[in-house]
Amino acid sequence: MASSLCSQAQAAVVSPCPPDWEAQICELKSVVEVLKKEHLTEIDMSAFLDETIRLGVRTLPYANFRNAQEQQEQIKKDQRTRNGTPGIGIIFDTLPDGLHIVDVVPDGPAAQAGIRTGDTVVAMNGNSLIGVDNVEISKYANGEVGAPLKITLLRGVSKQRLELTLVRAIIKLRPAVAKIIDGNVLYTRLANFPEPTIGDYINVIQVERKKRLPIKAVILDLRLNGGGALNAAIGITALFTGRNKTAMVTLQRDDKTQHRITTNWPDYELPVMQDQDPLASLQADDWWRSVPLIVLIDGQSASAAEATAAALKDLGRAKLLGTPSYGKGMAQTGVGIRDDTYLVWTNARNFRPNGCPMEGYGVIPDWIVPPRKDADIEGILLNHREVDIPRPAFADIASPDPFANVRKERQRLRDQRDLSNLDKTGSVPLPQKEFTSNKDWQLKQALNALAGKAVQTVSVNPRFMPPRPVCIKLDE
Missing domain, CATH: 2.30.42.10 (PDZ domain)
Incomplete structure (x- = not known):
């Protein structure tokens, strides 16, 4: 009996794992060895393990794993996006x-x-x-x-x-459009933030300015803009604010080290620019930094779009009008790893120039205005946002699910509305094709603001609004 107990104790100490391996890596190795020998059919083990990694990585926010073939396809896709897809x-x-x-x-x-x-x-x-x-x-x-x-x-x-x-x-999509409306207001729109955004946006505005019409104000429409290249957002901010401003602060893994991103070159550099600052020739043109500016946002303004809106608001350069933004507030990076595979993961939280986070909170406009005069504002605010995405507990062991109660309350409100059989057509976002049409109530209110007229806002029950963020003190 004593001999048996001793043997069991010794067996418990011995481990087939190298000391720097997680135990589950050894478990996976053991599973693979059994399947290779005993599974009814011969398994494509390379594809099996790719899928195992992919499924695990996908549980993390905005992370993904690409095998060598998928990475080559992504590179080709990025090239096609620049040249037409x-x-x-x-x-x-x-x-x-x-x-x-x-x-x-x-x-x-x-x-x-x-x-x-x-x-x-x-x-x-x-x-x-x-x-x-x-x-x-x-x-x-x-x-x-x-x-x-x-x-x-x-x-x-x-x-x-x-x-x-x-x-x-x-x-071949062009992200920027611009046209004169209401006599002398320049309406501009960015549909997304691909690499050529800054140059395209400058070009379409300069075309309108060369018509020699007296432009008294600019509207920047970021509604339905899901984001893109974060550096493009920094560049648009720099275009309207000038140099030596803080456009964003990021916090990485330890939530302590602050990285300040400014409106100075090369903080908005992108490969498409080929080491040439697209804003250099505009520094003597004060029009960009003085023309009155209103930014339109909605619940689908995300990532680079809401970062642009937040920076322009916090730096005192623009007023925001519309509905609260999506609330992504996280940055991703990627790196090639073994055998030409590629890993993308979330590496930073993005904070506004005022020190407030955007993740889960979004950006609240100065004027809350629904897309249509008779829109169902509560239904619009309950549409899908970042805060509605559950995170697995293992994704952040220090703070497993900070928005769990908010998510639960939002779902309760949706269920309550469903039981009331409310007409959901009033909570549909304004389609892109209706921007600048007579149905565009938000644009009409922006024009009122620029003309010094009353802006027709709506009052919203706080239960439907994003939670109030906990802001940080920025390093000097």
């Missing part, structure tokens, strides 16, 4: 029930086939898009010019089901 010409939000179309590129295959803003794509080439993330969607959507893509979509309240086959064409 084969596609059908839709701009969408990825939600649990499919791809919600928020805009259709004029003259693209989707527009020619009659696809509309508000349609929901639920399948591509027979592959369901319900509950699928963007990585999986790209596998189904990507294809060469001339290749057909069969899509299944639902339309309207009746969920009419339509099957369409489109032929991919080159889609």
Whole structure:
């Protein structure tokens, strides 16, 4: 008996793991060895392990793992994005029930086939898009010019089901548009923040300025803008504020070390600029830093878009109008690892120039104005935001789920509204194609503000508003 106990104790001490390995890595190794020998069929172990890593990494916020082939495809995709991408010409939000179309590129295959803003794509080439993330969607959507893509979509309240086959064409999106409205107000819009954003935005504005019309104010529309290159956001901030300003502060792993990002070159440098500061020639042109500026935001203004809005507000350069932004407030980075694979992970929290976080909170506008005069503001504020995404407990052992109670209360409010059978059409965001139309109530109120007229805001029950952030003191 004593001998048996001694043997068990010795067995417990011995470990097959190297001392710097997590025990679960050894468990995975043991599982692999059993499957290689005993599984009914021979397993493609490389693909199996890729998927094991991918599924684990995907549980972390905005993280993903790409094997060597996927990384090469991503590089090619990034190149195509700069030069034009084969596609059908839709701009969408990825939600649990499919791809919600928020805009259709004029003259693209989707527009020619009659696809509309508000349609929901639920399948591509027979592959369901319900509950699928963007990585999986790209596998189904990507294809060469001339290749057909069969899509299944639902339309309207009746969920009419339509099957369409489109032929991919080159889609080259320009993020910036500008036009004179209301006599002498320059309306500008950024649909997203790709690398060429700063140069494109300057170019479209300069075209309008060369018409020699007296521009008395600028409106920057960041509604439905899901973000993109963070440096592009810093550059747009620098364009309107000038040098030597703090555009953002990031906190990394220890939540103590602050990294200040300024409006000085090269803090907004991007590869597309080829080491040339696009703002250098504008430093003598005071118009950019003095023209009255209003920024429009909504619940889908995220990442680089809400960072731009927050910086312009905090630096006293612009007033914000619309509804609270999405609240992403995190930055990602990536690095190549073994065997040409690539890992993307969240490496920093983004703080506003006033020291307040954006993650889960978003940016609150100076004037809260719904997209339509008769819009259901409570329903709009309950639309999907960063705060609604649950985090696995292991993603942050120090603070497992800081927004758990907020998320629970938001779902309770949604359930309560569902039981009341409220008409949800009033909580639909203003479609991109209606921007600057007579239906654009937010734009109308921005014009009122610029003209010194009363802005028709709405009062909101605090239960529907984002939680109040805990701000930090910034280092001198």
